Amino acid sequence: MKITRIGPDAVYHRYLTPRWAFLPTSGAGAAGDGGRFNRPGVEALYLSKAPQTALEEYRQGATITPPATLAAYKITLEEVADLSEGFDPDHWDPAWNEWDCQWRKIARIDKNVPASWKLADAVISSGLRGLLFPSLRHIGGTNLVLYPANLTGADSVAVHDPDGRLPKDQSSWS
DSSP: OEEEEEEEEEEEEEOOGGTTTOOOOOOOOOOHHHHHTTTTTTEEEEEEEEEHHHHHHHHHHOSOOOOEEEEEEEEEEEEEEEEEOOOTTSSSOOOGGGGOOOHHHHIIISSOOOOOHHHHHHHHHHTTOEEEEOOOSSOEEEEEEOOOOGGOOOOOOEEEEEEEOOOOGOOOOO
C-alpha cells in the first residue's frame, strides 16, 4: 500500500446539500447509506481536489444539477493511502484491483459486501486517516475520503468560511 501525507493546508472541495451545509465536516451523511469506501454506519467525508471534480461527484450523473453550496477545505493529514494513480500491482495488494467495483449494485441489489468496503475496512483498521482515489465521474480528477474517527491531533480538516456564510443550523429548513 502506498502511503502519503496531505498538506499542510492542502485545498479540497465539496458540494454540500443545502439542508446539511451547517455540518460541512460531518461524515454522517455517508454513514447513512454507505459510500464507495464506507459501509453504512461508518462516517466518511468525501472531498475532491478540484471544484469540477466535486461538482461531477455531487451530480452523480444527473443531467440537471440539484441545488448545492460549494465549500473549500484546508486539509492536513498525517497518513492516507494513496491510490490516486489507480491500481498498481507494484504498490497494492491484488485485492485493490477491484476498488472501482459497482458497489451500489453489489450492496443494494445483490445484497453482498462490495470489495471497496472490505478495502476501506483495511484502511480504517490500519489507522490511516483516509484514502486518495481517482474519480470515476471526472476523468483525471482525484477524490479523498477521510474517516473522522481516525483523525488525531496532528490532523486538521477545516472548512474555509472566513465570512461565516454557511448556515449555523437547520432553522431555514423547518
